[in-house]
Amino acid sequence: MESEMGTLLRAGVILACVIMFAGGVLFLSRHGTERDAYTTFQGEPASLRTIRGILREVRQGSARGIIQLSVLVMIATPVMRVAFAVYGFSRQRQWIFTGISLTVLALLAFGLSERG
Numbered sequence: 744m745e746s747e748m749g750t751l752l753r754a755g756v757i758l759a760c761v762i763m764f765a766g767g768v769l770f771l772s773r774h775g776t777e778r779d780a781y782t783t784f785q786g787e788p789a790s791l792r793t794i795r796g797i798l799r800e801v802r803q804g805s806a807r808g809i810i811q812l813s814v815l816v817m818i819a820t821p822v823m824r825v826a827f828a829v830y831g832f833s834r835q836r837q838w839i840f841t842g843i844s845l846t847v848l849a850l851l852a853f854g855l856s857e858r859g
Contacts, residue, residue, distance in 0.1 A: 747831070748828070751820075752821070759816040760813070762816060763813035766812070770806035770807065773806060774806070791808060794815065797812055818855070828844040
């Protein structure tokens with residue numbers, strides 16, 4: 744189970760890096776010569792603050808949307824690891840560890856929710 748979890752974590756990080764690289768290359772090809780105005784802070788637009796908005800931006804070919812998608816994949820990687828732990832421990836009938844993993848998964852879900 745440990746090697747499967749390691750593979751899951753490596754795959755998630757590699758996937759996030761590939762997506763980030765693709766988004767970065769696309770962003771630089773479109774905006775690499777633009778000069779930024781650092782006198783005022785401009786946060787991310789509202790469309791890049793929700794999962795639905797990020798996916799919409801990715802479908803439209805937005806480089807910033809692709810970069811944000813890579814951040815989502817990076818955040819989802821350890822969450823998937825905990826979900827896999829729930830599955831693995833329950834498959835092995837280790838109910839205490841299954842319960843602990845479910846508790847951690849619930850806390851992650853609460854923390855990542857918009858209300859958390």
